[in-house]
Amino acid sequence: MNVRVIPGKLIEVPTADATGMDRRAFGEFTGPNGELASYALGWTTGAEPHVGRITVGIGAGNPGGGTFHAVMFEHEWRSSFGLVDEPFEDVPEGGPDLTAEQARAHDDIASVWWVVDNIMWSDPRAWWMRHWLLLTRCIQTPEVFEQQEPILLVSNDADDDLWQLIGPTDAGSEGHIGHLYHAIDEDPTLIDVANLQPGERATRETPGGPWTRTAPEPEAG
16 A cells, blocks of 8 residues: 655754753655645643644645644553644644544544554654653663663563663663653654564664664564
């Protein structure tokens, strides 16, 4: 299926009290039959409520066009979505802002959720937002935690969903537990491997260099 998600600009602005960062990411979507949509993602660190936001716009200039707004929240350790009345962002392909009730009644609401699924799977900024929302835990070597060494190995443990961030120094018995999104805040190049599947790992030779992924080993039959 020929689906394209094209990430666009990322806008980062410190919050008014300088305790967090407001992030808004934009992009475009093209479906297999030429369907067009545009979107915006957003989240604000250090703020409540602890929710992400997403806007999807379709059908600009057409009678059935509209702009759909939703929040993303944690529910039973997973990310869930809910339509909302409050507009979040303006996007190029969007029509009139729809309320939650109007969006639920729209003929294309199923297609809009399909677009959202593809965005969340394909846009690395969506992975970043999800880790922030779910407070994904990671363990870091002391040298990485103190930012004395770069991160050269990232893994997503299959048994406990705990991520590991390791530098040139071999991991020992000591480690610091933190949140993965904080590590991405400090080193944005980690965003490229923020979608590692359980059991998968990625390595690189130098900071900022290309990542090499290693698939999880098959379970013994």
